[in-house]
Amino acid sequence: MEIFKSPEEMRGWAREQALSGKTISLVPTMGYFHEGHLSLMRLAAQQGDLVVVSLFVNPTQFGPNEDLDRYPRDFERDMTLVRQEKVAAVFAPTPESMYPQGFQTEVSVRNLAIYLCGRTRPGHFAGVTTVVSKLFNIVQPDVAVFGEKDFQQLAIIRRMVCDMNIPVRIVSLPIVREADGLAMSSRNANLDPANRVAALSLSTALYLARERCRQGVTSVVELTKILEAHILSFAGTAIDYASFVDSETLEPMTVVDERTVLALAVRIDGKVRLIDNGYVIPKPTN
Numbered sequence: 001m002e003i004f005k006s007p008e009e010m011r012g013w014a015r016e017q018a019l020s021g022k023t024i025s026l027v028p029t030m031g032y033f034h035e036g037h038l039s040l041m042r043l044a045a046q047q048g049d050l051v052v053v054s055l056f057v058n059p060t061q062f063g064p065n066e067d068l069d070r071y072p073r074d075f076e077r078d079m080t081l082v083r084q085e086k087v088a089a090v091f092a093p094t095p096e097s098m099y100p101q102g103f104q105t106e107v108s109v110r111n112l113a114i115y116l117c118g119r120t121r122p123g124h125f126a127g128v129t130t131v132v133s134k135l136f137n138i139v140q141p142d143v144a145v146f147g148e149k150d151f152q153q154l155a156i157i158r159r160m161v162c163d164m165n166i167p168v169r170i171v172s173l174p175i176v177r178e179a180d181g182l183a184m185s186s187r188n189a190n191l192d193p194a195n196r197v198a199a200l201s202l203s204t205a206l207y208l209a210r211e212r213c214r215q216g217v218t219s220v221v222e223l224t225k226i227l228e229a230h231i232l233s234f235a236g237t238a239i240d241y242a243s244f245v246d247s248e249t250l251e252p253m254t255v256v257d258e259r260t261v262l263a264l265a266v267r268i269d270g271k272v273r274l275i276d277n278g279y280v281i282p283k284p285t286n
């Protein structure tokens, strides 16, 4: 497995592969791998000849008071895990090589970025779309694989790829959960045992919304009241948002239907911000 630290090296290798007729599937990550990331890599391996994993904790998508410094990192552990997967190359650039002096360009998607995380994390999605377009330009993948936990991020990246005619096929993987329902996230590593219990407020809120909806409660005002009370019954939780939105436009809904996604962001003990989401009326699986 190759490890590239500079955009030039990465791009040179990617060009050689393309010239020899190989297709590339990219898995963009910020590292500290868990089963969710490994599942993305396995899905990527089914989509093309060679898998490239990018590992970069992108500073431009963190606000000034966010957890950039506390974001979990362990390069050696990540390399041990990634070597067990069918990964041809890891791209792990330095912040200086991605954002050299004089850097001043931003790629942003307007409307989809104003809802949900965009309200409480100004600039976050511009940071994501800027770094993802840079990764696409450097790695030149045919396919890129993203997790559905970052539901708004996925919608925004799909929009960017379509609007900018970027020749990359976007493939998504459903949320990978722990046995008790907690959505896998690198940030879970920052939860102490008490906070780990409070973190279950998100997935259980989703299951509760589904149950109440099955029982006939489809008013968003009513469901929101039920969910807020449920989440706040866990010690140390503060709700960033618990929103019922249209799965494509991300606009808020008033009555639940097949397109409605419940999107959740909850701060645990003021320190760890977790997100989760799901269709309120789950799609039948094939």
Ligand code: PAF
Binding pocket: 028, 029, 030, 056, 058, 061, 128, 131, 132, 150, 153
């Ligand atoms: O989802 C993430 O881990 C990041 O937002 C991404 C897509 C790797 C961009 O930094």
